Amino acid sequence: DGGITQSPKYLFRKEGQNVTLSCEQNLNHDAMYWYRQDPGQGLRLIYYSQIVNDFQKGDIAEGYSVSREKKESFPLTVTSAQKNPTAFYLCASRTGNTIYFGEGSWLTVV
Amino acid sequence: GQNIDQPTEMTATEGAIVQINCTYQTSGFNGLFWYQQHAGEAPTFLSYNVLDGLEEKGRFSSFLSRSKGYSYLLLKELQMKDSASYLCAVRDGSWYALNFGKGTSLLVTP
Numbered sequence: 001d002g003g004i005t006q007s008p009k010y011l012f013r014k015e016g017q018n019v020t021l022s023c024e025q026n027l028n029h030d031a032m033y034w035y036r037q038d039p040g041q042g043l044r045l046i047y048y049s050q051i052v053n054d055f056q057k058g059d060i061a062e063g064y065s066v067s068r069e070k071k072e073s074f075p076l077t078v079t080s081a082q083k084n085p086t087a088f089y090l091c092a093s094r095t096g097n098t099i100y101f102g103e104g105s106w107l108t109v110v
Numbered sequence: 111g112q113n114i115d116q117p118t119e120m121t122a123t124e125g126a127i128v129q130i131n132c133t134y135q136t137s138g139f140n141g142l143f144w145y146q147q148h149a150g151e152a153p154t155f156l157s158y159n160v161l162d163g164l165e166e167k168g169r170f171s172s173f174l175s176r177s178k179g180y181s182y183l184l185l186k187e188l189q190m191k192d193s194a195s196y197l198c199a200v201r202d203g204s205w206y207a208l209n210f211g212k213g214t215s216l217l218v219t220p
Contacts, residue, residue, distance in 0.1 A: 033208075035210075040118075040212065041212055042114070042197065042209075042210035042211050042212040042213060043153075043197070043199075043210040044210075045208070045209075088150075090152060090153070097141060097158050097160075098155050098158065099143075099155070099208060100155065101152035101153050101154075102152060103151065103152050104150075104151070104152050106150075
């Protein structure tokens with residue numbers, strides 16, 4: 001089935017550690033996005049990529065990094081510089097006027 | 111920047127009709143989206159409006175007035191499974207920025 005796969009679903013990070021969230025899509029979409037969602041808040045854009053080997057910062061990029069070496073993959077690294085990383089992370093891709101989301105990853109700092 | 115406002119919570123009865131409003135102030139406008147999000151899950155696309163008027167899709171309809179910076183999502187014949195958060199999102203002049211409101215949590219009661 002075509003879709004967007006995020007892994008892991010749940011992840012615990014110790015303070016000071018970097019963690020990487022995986023996002024893979026087999027929809028052949030060029031554009032991909034990472035959003036963060038906090039309880040009671042809307043989605044906020046972290047990074048986006050319009051094509052392979054190109055990506056741009058969103059509204060809250062500090063403490064995060066991404067790569068886009070393949071069309072299918074857009075991993076997000078949450079670095080130790082991100083002071084409040086506990087949140088629900090959503091990867092998305094776009095075709096035409098519609099953005100489709102993956103199932104999300106829950107990151108908790110312990 | 112963009113400012114998108116929606117009510118935080120709404121309650122309605124099974125079988126009834128509910129209207130969820132969204133107002134926005136944007137520097138540019140290239141479409142308004144509605145998404146449904148069940149707790150802990152990914153948002154799913156409901157509707158897209160770029161021209162003024164009503165778009166109907168089954169039990170769901172979405173309305174847009176660009177001059178008023180206003181949209182609403184109308185849900186008819188409410189079912190218990192419609193209990194979810196409904197996100198309003200506005201696209202400005204580029205696909206860089208799909209800005210989301212904080213969402214409206216709808217509770218459908220028997």
